[in-house]
Amino acid sequence: MEAQRSETEVRLEVNRCIRTISTSRDAVEVVASLRTLAGYLPDGPHARASASEREEFDRAHYTMVLKVLVGGLHADWRQRLTSAEHTELWGAFFLQGPPDQALLVIMDCIGTIGQSSGQDKMVDILELYLQNGRVGALLWSRCQGPGSPDSPQLRETLLGRMVSLPDLMANRLYPHNRPLFLSAQYYSLLAQEFNVSVSADGQDCSLRFVAQLLGKTCVQGHSEHLFKDLVPHLSASTRSDMVWQRVCWRLMEDIPDRWMESVVTGLVQVVTGPAALARILGNLVVKNKKSQFVLTHKLLLLQYKYETCVLRTLLGYLAQDRERRPLLIQVLRALCQAWSSSSSVRHTPVEQQLYLSRALLLCVSLLSEAELQELRAELMQCMLGGMQCHLDSNVVRIRRIGMVVGECLSSRLNTQEARLKFEYEQDEETKELVSMMDPFPPEDAVLTDSDDELTPYDMSDDREMTKSAPPRYIRDCLEGLIFSEDPTRVELSLQAAEGLVRKNPSAAREVSVELTKVLLHLEDKYSTPSFLALRQAAMVALAVVDSIPVAEYLTTEFYSVNYSLRQRMDILEVLALSAQELSKPIAEQGRPSLPPSAAVTLVDPQSVPSNWRQVVEQRIQSKTRRFGKSGAPAPVTATPNRYASVAGFFFFPLLQSYDRPQVTFDLLGSDHLVLGRLVHTLGLLMHLAVNAPVATQMGRSLLDFVPGGSAGTGLETPAAALQLFHYFLMSSCVHYTDVAEGDADADCRTLAMQALVLLDKSLRTQLEPSALDLKS
Numbered sequence: 001m002e003a004q005r006s007e008t009e010v011r012l013e014v015n016r017c018i019r020t021i022s023t024s025r026d027a028v029e030v031v032a033s034l035r036t037l038a039g040y041l042p043d044g045p046h047a048r049a050s051a052s053e054r055e056e057f058d059r060a061h062y063t064m065v066l067k068v069l070v071g072g073l074h075a076d077w078r079q080r081l082t083s084a085e086h087t088e089l090w091g092a093f094f095l096q097g098p099p100d101q102a103l104l105v106i107m108d109c110i111g112t113i114g115q116s117s118g119q120d121k122m123v124d125i126l127e128l129y130l131q132n133g134r135v136g137a138l139l140w141s142r143c144q145g146p147g148s149p150d151s152p153q154l155r156e157t158l159l160g161r162m163v164s165l166p167d168l169m170a171n172r173l174y175p176h177n178r179p180l181f182l183s184a185q186y187y188s189l190l191a192q193e194f195n196v197s198v199s200a201d202g203q204d205c206s207l208r209f210v211a212q213l214l215g216k217t218c219v220q221g222h223s224e225h226l227f228k229d230l231v232p233h234l235s236a237s238t239r240s241d242m243v244w245q246r247v248c249w250r251l252m253e254d255i256p257d258r259w260m261e262s263v264v265t266g267l268v269q270v271v272t273g274p275a276a277l278a279r280i281l282g283n284l285v286v287k288n289k290k291s292q293f294v295l296t297h298k299l300l301l302l303q304y305k306y307e308t309c310v311l312r313t314l315l316g317y318l319a320q321d322r323e324r325r326p327l328l329i330q331v332l333r334a335l336c337q338a339w340s341s342s343s344s345v346r347h348t349p350v351e352q353q354l355y356l357s358r359a360l361l362l363c364v365s366l367l368s369e370a371e372l373q374e375l376r377a378e379l380m381q382c383m384l385g386g387m388q389c390h391l392d393s394n395v396v397r398i399r400r401i402g403m404v405v406g407e408c409l410s411s412r413l414n415t416q417e418a419r420l421k422f423e424y425e426q427d428e429e430t431k432e433l434v435s436m437m438d439p440f441p442p443e444d445a446v447l448t449d450s451d452d453e454l455t456p457y458d459m460s461d462d463r464e465m466t467k468s469a470p471p472r473y474i475r476d477c478l479e480g481l482i483f484s485e486d487p488t489r490v491e492l493s494l495q496a497a498e499g500l501v502r503k504n505p506s507a508a509r510e511v512s513v514e515l516t517k518v519l520l521h522l523e524d525k526y527s528t529p530s531f532l533a534l535r536q537a538a539m540v541a542l543a544v545v546d547s548i549p550v551a552e553y554l555t556t557e558f559y560s561v562n563y564s565l566r567q568r569m570d571i572l573e574v575l576a577l578s579a580q581e582l583s584k585p586i587a588e589q590g591r592p593s594l595p596p597s598a599a600v601t602l603v604d605p606q607s608v609p610s611n612w613r614q615v616v617e618q619r620i621q622s623k624t625r626r627f628g629k630s631g632a633p634a635p636v637t638a639t640p641n642r643y644a645s646v647a648g649f650f651f652f653p654l655l656q657s658y659d660r661p662q663v664t665f666d667l668l669g670s671d672h673l674v675l676g677r678l679v680h681t682l683g684l685l686m687h688l689a690v691n692a693p694v695a696t697q698m699g700r701s702l703l704d705f706v707p708g709g710s711a712g713t714g715l716e717t718p719a720a721a722l723q724l725f726h727y728f729l730m731s732s733c734v735h736y737t738d739v740a741e742g743d744a745d746a747d748c749r750t751l752a753m754q755a756l757v758l759l760d761k762s763l764r765t766q767l768e769p770s771a772l773d774l775k776s
Helices: 002-025 026-037 051-060 062-071 085-097 099-112 115-133 134-143 154-161 166-173 184-199 208-221 223-238 242-253 259-270 274-281 289-302 306-319 325-339 341-346 350-365 371-374 376-391 396-413 428-435 474-483 487-503 505-510 512-521 529-543 545-558 565-582 612-623 647-655 672-688 694-706 707-716 721-723 724-730 734-742 744-769 769-776
Strands: none
Touching: 002 026, 002 062, 026 085, 051 062, 062 085, 062 134, 062 154, 062 565, 062 724, 085 259, 099 115, 099 134, 099 166, 099 612, 115 166, 115 487, 115 612, 134 208, 134 289, 154 166, 154 208, 166 184, 166 428, 184 208, 184 223, 184 242, 184 350, 184 769, 208 242, 208 259, 208 274, 223 242, 223 259, 223 274, 242 529, 259 274, 259 289, 274 306, 289 306, 289 350, 289 371, 306 325, 306 350, 325 350, 325 529, 341 350, 341 376, 341 694, 350 396, 350 428, 371 376, 376 396, 376 707, 428 545, 474 505, 487 505, 505 512, 505 529, 512 545, 512 565, 512 672, 529 565, 529 744, 565 647, 565 672, 647 672, 647 734, 672 694, 721 744, 734 744
């Protein structure tokens, strides 16, 4: 009701002010109404509206208010406003409200009114709009989602106004256009606002509108002006920041297919080097069929107007990544077919033949030795057939191209055998073709002075740097563990895994199960120091950060085939340690904190205490309640933890298949060592979930699994839960009585008796506290 009442009040007040501005001739009344409406603006001396009221004003009334203000351009009351009042009570409405609505009203007004002082005033407002960063505010508002109901027609209208602003202003203001509205200046400003809008400061946003604006700007032929300022910034930002790379990749993926060709073509011509192109495009050529067609076919086989640097950038981009490298082979085969085609030689201009020859030689120079041997037969056929077609031509330049390409291919294919050698006149064209076989120049190479002018640097204390650097991102760590054969890189990846997982949980969740699988199967092939501890710590971190998927994977794999006993023990240890960490109370800052004395320590079931009676006595003392006149201890404050909600995913899957022997794993038979660790782990998981709602069901399941767990279950299950199934618990404890009275092993008889004593004390303490208080 309060929201409805607020909307009604806003509507009535705004309508009253609009009527006054439209009809009144009293300047005082109009100014008062303007001040009232200015209260709905976010900034300014008159701002007074609440957030909900301002949102309602922006959604339903802002555009109407702007149209009323535009309609009063020639009204008497506007002429009586002072300069300060005009800025505060008229211009502020166009510069502080929703930027998309303001731009549409301004452009429509300039497009409808003729040359007049009113048009000059609206042009001034548009100039201020651009200078005050309102375009950036518009893009950012669209990245966060439109504040009002959006439609494809409205979005297309807004895109058209933004992209065509220089053309529209040139048509309306000719011959008195302003410098800011010229193409070079406007698209440079638009590029700067692009840079601001895509740097989201860690906030979630959608880049779809920005991508559409980028595509529409390029398709209308303004990519050169836009990319001249945009690409250097993106190239520099993505050089050392993986987040910026992902932003650029998402921006390019969101570009509609109908505009993809214009964007990719303009980008390839402006970007400096294949590495920069790879950082901006990512693997777009693999994911998007339109960009793949443009980059691997149209720019290479159908067009031939681009410089050699564009070819180097394009082909180097395809060769840099293993996912893109098959496209390089595909391009090479297409180029071989075109270059060796007699029809192509006869019916295409010399310039295109020269362009194809450059691309072909660049592709061959990028091949590895293994790829060269695989394609040797195809390249040999291309060389022989292509040379024949070129040498048969009556055009001197084409024959010369055939000779140069034949020499270069022969040199690349026949490293130890006789190579082709022709006699022809050397010129700039032939030298350029030969240079295509040279290695690619390193990106960002800097020319220095002569070595003779440099002072020798003292390198006596230098140490050899490691060839590998620690991974900075979790995906780099994953790739280092999977694909690397370098012991140093594997060690650095393993050492960094836990820290990267805990530092960036969101990124870790994307690959949590995959990384857990890699770590579980990872072998110590290089005798890495602390290998087992590092691997276990990384898996524990993954189970803590992404508990449910990782726990489901580990518990499923525990009963799978083809696992060693060591791996199954590792699974149980990881589940226990991660459950222990998750069970720690959540502190005020969201970090788990637990006194060291309260932590649960994992005990190796193979280790036997030197004096078990002493251990049992200590447990009795810790569970014994004493009543006296001394002050009562401070009550324990209940605090939440992260384990209660996921305890079932750790516990119940481990009970599903224990009695189903596998080919390589018999839990109830020869592999009883793992059975002991399983019982211990289940007990620990039950202990850590003592106050969780699922503790009751866990207790019943544990009693079904092993009657010997009755004592531990009774000690750890809350009193309310014990009341629900105490009969079942008592019936299960008959096994202890049988063992205590008739077992042949003295230690077993003693332990069974002790378990009955502990269970009796626990039941008396938890189920009859009032009676005990009366006795004391």
